[in-house]
Amino acid sequence: MNTQIDKKQCLNDLIKFLSIEGITGEEKNIANAVEEDLVNSGIPREYIKYDNSNKKIPLPTQVGNLIVKLPGTIKSERIMFSCHLDTVPLCKGAVPIIKENKIIPKGNTALGGDNRTGVASLVSMLKTLYKNNIPHSPITVLFTVREESGLWGARKVEVKDLDKPVRCYNIDGGSTNEIVIGAVGCDRWEIEIFGKAEHAGLAPEKGISSSMIASLALADIQKNGWFGKIVKGEKSGTSNVGIFGGKNGGSSGQSPNTVTDYTYIKGESRSYDQNFVSEITDAFEQSFTKICDTFTNADGEKPNLKFSRHTDYYSFNLNFNEKVINNAKSKLSTLGLEPKLVKISGGFDANWLVKKDIPTITFGAGHNMCHTVGEYVEIDDYFNACNLSLLLAQDG
Ligand SMILES: [Zn+2]
Structure with a gap:
């Protein structure tokens, strides 16, 4: 099993995506950047589609959800990963800079680590699978729009556009070892x-x-x-x-x-x-x-x-013996991280995905103090999320 990501490549991807403006409702540039990046790394363009959720969202929204569907190279159930493309308006004009083991905004803005850390870790995961020819399950990756302004992308996505994934790993948060299994x-x-x-x-x-x-x-x-x-x-x-x-x-x-x-x-x-x-x-x-x-x-x-x-949005409480929880726990252990199951008093894309009968856990990729000018990314946590995604893609 391949557990090694290319850290330099992952960090470059993150800096690149943090530099692209894309506040909620204005996700066109970041979605196009993700699409181009994937195509340039050899993922066939026909695997990448936009849905029409932006037509159903009652607020101006430039593009629909970006959905990447890879056939599996091993026989297995289809699994899904998700993250949101948009950032809060306070991220407008953000310029990321690396300071020791963190990424911080250069000026008086938020950073957008929420949720470009999720975007970059999933793009890195897909690129690594392709570049290194790593055997993997059939995978759907859902990049949602307008999460920050009402979970709209996840609310409006049609399950039929996702090709029946049996479980989902949503990436959005700080620590990678904290697995969110319930929310209000x-x-x-x-x-x-x-x-x-x-x-x-x-x-x-x-x-x-x-x-x-x-x-x-x-x-x-x-x-x-x-x-x-x-x-x-x-x-x-x-x-x-x-x-x-x-x-x-x-x-x-x-x-x-x-x-x-x-x-x-x-x-x-x-x-x-x-x-x-x-x-x-x-x-x-x-x-x-x-x-x-x-x-x-x-x-x-x-x-x-x-x-x-x-x-x-609807509350959810996943059953402790859900495979999606146990898979994440066991891969975290492989990475030497101690899994911690938590519930949160806020809503995010997982609330809507569970409502659509896709058992979904959420883990973080290193963003902290989001929605404030003090936002920063803990680079090691981001690498952990890249590694965890890569492991889950192989047999999650
Ligand atoms: Zn978020």
Whole structure:
């Protein structure tokens, strides 16, 4: 079994991909660079395709997911690898420089190690397989778009375009030995309260204050233990009110002498238990409904409430005896690394891939403090991810 990657080549690939701008929704240049790199290293162009997910994503997106499908050279089930191509907007204009055993951004930007470390490690893996003629399973590599702005590429990818992989290794994170086997699910919800404006000095009793109603409802939620960190018996989760204001990003109300007639609130609920995610959202809906039903002005008029909710991504908890976990554990041991199974309280492409019945674990390739100007890549962790991918490609 080949366990040796060409470190110099891997590092060059990473620096090259970190230097290509490609913030979320603008993945064309980085996708084309990956495609060219693969073709130049001998991978037939017909193995490389774009899907049409960008046509289905409700936000402007330059290209679809880039999907590479290699036939196997050994008889085995098809396995998949995935990573996202996009970076957060704070990476715009990033210039990577190597400083000792790290890569850091030269200027006042984030680096984009999230997730170019994933991209570079998978490109290196594919190139190494080809260059060294290493026997491998049938492999699909999915490079997703718009992960950072809502997991869109993974959400919209069609399983039929992936050729039925039986398991997937998603690369996105810091330490390579931390295997993510579960993650929370998340609801996002929006609340609109339509009150009634009146002169606050002349006839406040005839007004219906949307901001007061929102405050009462949120106080009710807080009092009943549904805000922030939530624990109800065995169940736990979190909730947040992220936006509280008026129309189009303005304030709720415009002047001190007018009763506010409109309030907009946007927030979220999370839990490892998908049913509990819904229960948290229910609690918000019920409190707002209750307050709106009981609040009246002097004329007996009531406010109107519009509560809309959707599941942003689903929670998952892989079974401990899933092959995808055991394979990763055993290859990590081969590399002398101690596997650690973890769950995370955020969503990433794996949430959608598991939802599509592809058991998926995630491991890191060395990016740290992502989404900040302090972002850096730990080069040794990146090499570990390159090596781990190469091992998994051979019989993962
Ligand atoms: Zn990421």
